[in-house]
Every structure is written in C-alpha cells, then in structure tokens.
Amino acid sequence: MDLHKSVPRDGEPALATWEVGKRYGRRWVLAGATLRVPTGGVVALVGPNGAGKTTLLHLAVGLTAPDAGHLMVFGRSPRAATARGDVGFVAQDKPLYRRFRVSELLRMGSGLNPRWDQRYALLRLEGLGIDPGRRAGSLSGGEHAQVALTLALAKRPRLLLLDEPAAALDPLARRAFLDHVRAETAACGITVLHSSHDVAELDRACDHLVVVRRGTVLHAGPIAELIGAGHSLEDFVLRALGGDHPAEAAA
Amino acid sequence: MIWLSWRQHRNQLLAAAAVVAALSAAYLAMRGTLVSYLRDSGLTACLAQQNEGCGDLIGGLRSQYPALLDVLPYLNLVPALAGLFWGAPLIAGEVEAGTHRLAWTQGVGRQRWLWTKVALLGAGCVAFGLAAGVLDRWFLDPYLRAGAISPVQRNWIGLFGVAPAGYALFAFALGAVAGTYVRRNLPAMVATLAVFVPVRFAWEQIRYGLTSPVRATYPLDAARPPGVGRQDWRLDLTGLVDRAGNAVGPQQAAQWCAGSSGGDKGGLDGCLAGHGVQRLDWYVPADRFWHLQALDATVFATLAAVLLVVLTLRVTRRVG
Numbered sequence: 396m397d398l399h400k401s402v403p404r405d406g407e408p409a410l411a412t413w414e415v416g417k418r419y420g421r422r423w424v425l426a427g428a429t430l431r432v433p434t435g436g437v438v439a440l441v442g443p444n445g446a447g448k449t450t451l452l453h454l455a456v457g458l459t460a461p462d463a464g465h466l467m468v469f470g471r472s473p474r475a476a477t478a479r480g481d482v483g484f485v486a487q488d489k490p491l492y493r494r495f496r497v498s499e500l501l502r503m504g505s506g507l508n509p510r511w512d513q514r515y516a517l518l519r520l521e522g523l524g525i526d527p528g529r530r531a532g533s534l535s536g537g538e539h540a541q542v543a544l545t546l547a548l549a550k551r552p553r554l555l556l557l558d559e560p561a562a563a564l565d566p567l568a569r570r571a572f573l574d575h576v577r578a579e580t581a582a583c584g585i586t587v588l589h590s591s592h593d594v595a596e597l598d599r600a601c602d603h604l605v606v607v608r609r610g611t612v613l614h615a616g617p618i619a620e621l622i623g624a625g626h627s628l629e630d631f632v633l634r635a636l637g638g639d640h641p642a643e644a645a646a
Numbered sequence: 647m648i649w650l651s652w653r654q655h656r657n658q659l660l661a662a663a664a665v666v667a668a669l670s671a672a673y674l675a676m677r678g679t680l681v682s683y684l685r686d687s688g689l690t691a692c693l694a695q696q697n698e699g700c701g702d703l704i705g706g707l708r709s710q711y712p713a714l715l716d717v718l719p720y721l722n723l724v725p726a727l728a729g730l731f732w733g734a735p736l737i738a739g740e741v742e743a744g745t746h747r748l749a750w751t752q753g754v755g756r757q758r759w760l761w762t763k764v765a766l767l768g769a770g771c772v773a774f775g776l777a778a779g780v781l782d783r784w785f786l787d788p789y790l791r792a793g794a795i796s797p798v799q800r801n802w803i804g805l806f807g808v809a810p811a812g813y814a815l816f817a818f819a820l821g822a823v824a825g826t827y828v829r830r831n832l833p834a835m836v837a838t839l840a841v842f843v844p845v846r847f848a849w850e851q852i853r854y855g856l857t858s859p860v861r862a863t864y865p866l867d868a869a870r871p872p873g874v875g876r877q878d879w880r881l882d883l884t885g886l887v888d889r890a891g892n893a894v895g896p897q898q899a900a901q902w903c904a905g906s907s908g909g910d911k912g913g914l915d916g917c918l919a920g921h922g923v924q925r926l927d928w929y930v931p932a933d934r935f936w937h938l939q940a941l942d943a944t945v946f947a948t949l950a951a952v953l954l955v956v957l958t959l960r961v962t963r964r965v966g
Contacts, residue, residue: 456751460963480753490744495653503650507752543748550753 407470409434409554409586410455416463416610417450424450425610427464432554432588432603436617437577439601440590441632447610448590449487452556455588456484468554476554480508483552483585487559489543493532497542500531501549508550516549519579536563540572548579555580557589561596569596594632604628606635647754647762655767658732662774665727666781673785676711680788683710689792693876704792715794719801721782722850725775725813726842732767733821734834737961741829760961764822764954771818775811782806793876798930798938800850800879807939812946817842819953826960849945854881857938859928863887866915866925877932889922899923 410432417425425447432438440448453459454466457474468476476482491500497520505511520527523541525534534542540563547555560576561569573596580587588605591597597604604621606614613635614621622631684690689707692700708715740746750756782805789795795802803809821838828834859881862871874880886894903917930938 453747458747458750474755477751478753478755482751484747484751486744486747486751488744490746490748492654492745492748493743499653503653504752506647506649507754509753546748 407434408432408467409436410466410468410588412451412454412464412466414464415451415454415461415466417447417454417459418462423610425454425461428607428610428612429464430605430612430615432586432605434553434586435584436603437580437587437601438589438603438605439597440588440605440607441592441594441597441636442590442607442613443636444592446607448592448607449558450610451607452484452558452588452590455554456482456556458484480510480550481553483547483550483555485540485543485547485555485557485560487562489540489563491531491539491543491546493530495531496527497525497529497531497534498527500542500546501527504546504549510551512549512551515551516545519545519548537568537572540564544572544576548585551583552585555585555587555589557587559591560589561591561593594629597628597632604632606632608636647758648766651763651766655732655763658767659770661731662727662770665724666774666777669778670781673781676714677785677788679710680707683707684788684792693792700792704794707788707792708794715789718782718786718805721778722801722804722813722846723843724778725771725810725817726839726846727817728767728771728774728814729817729821729824729838729842730835732770733818733823734825734838735831736763736767736822736825737957738825738829738831738834741825742831756962757958760958764957767818768815771814772811775814776808778810779805779807782810790877796877796879796930796932797935798879798932800854803853803935803938804846804850804942807935807943809939809942809946812943812950813846815950816845816946816953819950819957823953823957823960826957826964849942853938853941854930856941857930857934859930862927862929863891863924864927866919866923868925871927871929874927874929875932879930879932881928881930883928885926886918886923887926888924893926894918894923 408431410430412428412430415425415428416423424445428447428451440451442448450459454461455468455473457472457477466473469481471479471481473482477484492503495503501513501516504516505513517527520542523538523545525538525542531539531542540560544557544560547557555576557576561572564572576587576589579585589601602618603616604614604618605612618628622628684707687703687706689700689703692703737746740749749759752759783790783797786795786802786805790797797803797806804813817838820841821834824837824841825831825834828837862874864871870880886899888894899918902921903914
C-alpha cells in the first residue's frame with residue numbers, strides 16, 4: 396500500500412497530504428489519507444459515493460480544515476494558496492450567483508483574483524456560444540457548468556480542483572466537457588485533480604489515479620505503474636474497490 | 647470586493663431606502679395637520695404663556711390621529727429589519743445556496759470578504775438608523791413641544807437620535823451570527839427576531855435602572871413637582887411620604903385621617919398635610935436626553951462589536 400511513494404518527485408508537489416482526517420460529529424469521513432499529487436498531472440480521484448472525495452477536495456481548497464494530519468498546496472496552507480489565486484475550484488453543484496449576469500460573474504472573478512485573464516474568459520465563452528449578457532439563472536445545465544469552469548480557469552490557477560465536473564451532463568456533453576478540460580489545462584500546464592465515480596470516463600481524462608474508499612487512500616500513482624500492460628483501468632479500479640464490494644454494508 | 651459587495655447587497659440597501667422614503671411620505675402627509683392644529687387652536691400661545699394647564703388643547707392634539715401615539719412606539723422594532731434582511735442572509739443565504747463554495751474559493755481571504763460586506767452594510771445600518779432618528783424627531787416635534795410625550799420617555803427615546811443606529815447595528819450583527827449557526831435563511835431570520843425582540847423589550851426596563859430617575863417631593867395641592875418641566879418624563883410612580891421621607895401607605899393615612907375622609911377630598915388632603923405628608927414623584931429630566939442616547943448607543947454598539955468578533959471567528963474558523 397505504499398504505491399503513492401512511487402509518484403515521481405518532480406519538485407514541489409501540487410498537493411501533499413499527511414495522514415489527513417476529517418470528521419463530522421463522531422463519524423470520520425476521512426482518516427489517515429496520505430497522498431502526493433505531482434505538478435502537471437491530471438489526476439482522477441475515484442471511489443464510491445461517501446468515500447471522502449468531496450471532503451478531500453474541500454480540504455485542499457481550504458473550505459474546511461482537517462481534524463487530523465495536515466496538507467500543503469504548493470508548500471503552503473490550502474487557504475493561503477487559495478487566497479493567492481493558486482487554486483481553482485468547481486464545487487459539485489457548480490454554484491453561481493443566479494441573479495448575476497455572466498459578465499458580472501467575470502467582473503467578480505477579475506476583482507477577486509490576482510492573475511485573472513479576462514480576455515481568455517471572454518474568448519472561451521464566445522467559443523462556447525454563451526452570451527455574457529445572460530443571467531446565470533437562465534443557463535442550461537451544460538452552459539452553467541461551462542461558466543463555472545470558465546471562472547475557475549480564468550483565474551489562471553496552478554491547481555484546478557473539480558468535484559464530479561461532468562456529473563450534471565448527459566453522456567455526450569460529458570465527453571466533450573472532459574476533453575475540453577484536458578486540452579485547456581494541458582496547454583497551460585495546470586495540475587488537475589478531479590473526482591469521479593464513473594470509472595468508464597477515466598481513460599480519456601487522466602494520467603494519475605487516486606483510489607479512495609471509506610476515507611482512506613487505497614492506491615495512488617501514475618496509471619501506467621498501477622496497472623500492468625494489457626490490463627484495463629476499469630478492471631483495476633473495480634478490483635481495487637471491489638474487495639468486499641458490494642457487501643460493504645456488512646462491514 | 648467592494649463591487650461584489652455592492653452588487654450583492656444593492657437591492658437590500660435600496661429596499662431600506664424605500665422604507666425610509668415611505669415613512670417620510672407618511673409623516674409628511676400627517677405632519678401638516680399637527681402643525682396647523684398647534685397654531686390654530688391656540689395651543690402654541692397657551693404653551694408659551696404658562697407651564698400648567700392647556701390640558702384640553704393637548705388632548706385635542708392627541709385626538710388629531712387618535713391611535714397614532716399607541717402605534718408609533720412599535721417603530722422601535724424597525725431596526726430588527728436590518729437583522730432579518732441584511733444580517734441573517736449574509737452567511738445563511740450563501741450557505742443555503744451553496745455559493746459560499748464559490749465566494750470563499752476566490753483569491754481573496756474570508757476575512758476581507760466578510761469585512762468588506764460588514765463595512766458596507768454596517769455603514770448602511772448607521773446611515774438609515776440616523777435618518778430614522780432625525781425623521782421621527784421631526785415628525786413628533788409637535789407632540790414633544792406640547793408635552794404629549796417626552797423625548798426621554800420609555801418606548802419613545804429609542805426612536806430618536808443615535809439610538810436607532812445602535813439597535814440596527816446590533817440586529818445586523820445578531821442576524822449574521824445566527825446565520826452561521828442555523829445556516830438557512832428563514833430559520834436564521836426567525837432566530838434573529840426571537841433574540842432581538844426580548845432584548846429590546848428588556849432594555850426599555852433596564853435603561854432607567856442604570857440612570858436613576860430624580861426623586862421629587864412636593865405639597866399635596868401642587869399639580870407637579872416644582873422645577874419639573876413639560877418636556878420631562880414623569881414615571882407615574884407617585885406615592886406619599888412623611889417628613890422623614892418614609893412611605894406613607896393607605897393604612898397609615900386612614901389611621902391618621904379616618905375622621906376627615908367622608909368623601910371630602912380637601913379635608914383629607916388638609917389632614918394629611920397637617921401630618922407633614924407630601925407627594926413623592928419620580929421623573930427623568932429632559933436634559934438627560936443625550937446622556938441616555940449615549941448610553942443606548944454605547945450598549946448596543948458594544949453588543950454589536952462582540953457579535954462581530956464572534957462572526958469573524960465563526961466565518962474564518964468554523965463555517966465551511
């Protein structure tokens with residue numbers, strides 16, 4: 396279980412956690428989670444619902460503080476890194492101020508983020524055919540998700556955290572969306588950590604994998620190392636998670 | 647952050663401006679009647695001539711808008727609106743909509759996010775509170791001049807001066823803190839009201855305990871204590887005292903003057919006066935107005951400051 400140590404140490408990791416734990420009430424949703432996310436990678440965080448994926452992402456962006464262990468984002472506390480504009484985050488429900496026009500959301504982004512790229516944001520929306528004059532509340536699910544992603548990307552973050560980014564989209568839009576993310580982040584060298592419980596979509600969206608279950612990290616590392624030649628990623632994940640699955644409730 | 651605060655809260659600020667405008671319009675519509683009554687009935691002339699009397703004319707002033715003086719004290723609860731509509735949604739509204747995960751993941755610390763908003767809305771509380779204080783004072787001026795109400799009177803003093811600004815700040819901070827615990831708009835509003843109203847009512851009782859009213863004794867046949875003006879507030883806690891200042895109860899009075907009662911009031915008063923009995927009264931001089939105002943504003947601004955410290959700790963350490 397020391398696979399995470401095989402992640403290449405190419406300088407400072409984008410995200411490093413040490414024995415991180417988080418509890419709500421008396422229930423630990425995350426316990427002893429240790430992992431390193433190398434700079435420049437596209438990392439998928441997979442695991443069943445309730446495994447602690449969202450909690451891990453919230454910890455990494457500084458929305459919550461850990462109850463045990465600690466974590467660093469580019470060598471800083473998550474809050475400090477986020478306040479510097481180093482971290483872009485799109486929450487699971489992709490919150491936007493519904494009464495704001497898209498242009499007003501961009502203005503908010505430009506006012507609050509030191510490296511905001513307004514030109515990029517406008518070009519991206521134009522490419523997607525989204526009129527900045529529209530109210531956020533009037534956008535379709537796909538447009539809504541794209542605007543939320545645009546806000547996160549135009550900050551020019553060094554680490555982009557996406558919580559179930561494609562969950563609200565239909566299968567076709569899902570593929571396009573993930574390809575989009577992949578292409579744009581690769582072009583800028585942004586490290587991406589995105590959570591997913593859909594194993595089938597992983598192959599096209601990541602080169603590193605972190606598998607979590609019941610609040611602990613089962614596997615972490617480059618996909619090529621985790622699975623031997625000739626094996627499929629899907630099989631690997633299902634096997635990793637499947638130990639006592641689906642009889643998890645029996646535990 | 648300043649633009650975002652303004653964009654998010656401009657409707658709330660404009661709504662408050664609309665409330666003040668509506669109040670101004672209502673006052674403007676009614677005040678003319680009061681002023682012309684004051685002039686045409688001869689009440690102004692009467693007040694200028696003597697300290698006593700004019701009772702019928704003052705009654706006439708009151709009857710211009712019969713229930714108004716019973717209703718207006720409820721304006722003391724208007725500052726609660728700052729708690730309900732500005733304070734409670736500040737955090738609870740964001741958390742309920744999930745947008746705190748958008749706001750608090752931008753390149754700006756939570757503390758700056760919070761305090762820009764607190765500064766904007768806090769300034770709004772002070773501005774609208776002061777405006778309400780000026781407005782109420784201006785409208786009620788005819789009643790105050792006639793002595794129909796006193797500026798230092800319980801349930802009235804809180805409408806004037808700097809006190810409303812203090813209450814509004816307190817309500818706002820209270821609502822914001824409630825929102826960090828309840829985290830949903832409507833329950834946070836209910837919680838705010840459930841705390842503000844009892845505190846505000848209790849304060850009307852506590853205030854005069856902190857600044858003792860003046861004690862005055864005077865002869866039984868005088869209408870009011872010497873030196874007590876029309877603007878002063880008499881507490882209606884009249885009693886009887888003997889020469890030494892001890893209270894004289896009804897039994898004692900009956901014992902002394904049992905024979906001289908017989909329905910003859912003058913006889914009873916004369917008898918009691920013969921025993922050295924005087925009337926005892928408590929009053930709050932009108933010139934304590936600013937003293938009491940400073941007390942109200944200080945107490946509620948201090949409560950607000952404590953709550954804002956709690957709010958800052960809750961937002962930066964707990965919520966999320």
